[in-house]
Amino acid sequence: INEVPLSQIIINEFNYYKKSKKYKTEIRCLDNAILHTFRFLKRESGYKIPKYLMILQSILNFIYKNKTDCKIDYTYFSTLLESERVKENLMFLIDYGIPTSTLRKIQKNISIELKTKEEIKQRIQQIIKSNNNLTKYEEILLNNI
Secondary structure, eight states: OOSSOHHHHHHHHHHHHHHHTOSSSHHHHHHHHHHHHHHIIIIIIIIIHHHHHHHHHHHHHHHTTTTOSOOOOOHHHHHHHHTTTOOGGGTHHHHTTOOHHHHHHHGGGSOTTOOSHHHHHHHHHHHHHSSOOOOHHHHHHHHTO
């Protein structure tokens, strides 16, 4: 879902509802396409699926406890989904109150090689000073970390 623009996902949902004739008007189709897309992103993708992964991990580790040395670990995938696909080295910024939408805007300009908070903060300052697509509010938030 991260590779496809959100607008395209909504259009695909809209076309599905339109073809299925589940809703009488195009406005209803569009409303429901938007509603279901965002609901999936927030509830299933960000909450339910990560929880199910952790439950599955516990079950599999219990089953294979005595049978193999292999240990199942879905923590990385679960965390990735819960954090809305924000790079691991930027996760601390969520604790500073930076919205994930803002982090997704800047993460393409921040190397995964930058590990320390100070390195990342310096890079963020460079991004803010350069020509960027951040709103003034996002710049204020990022300046206050």
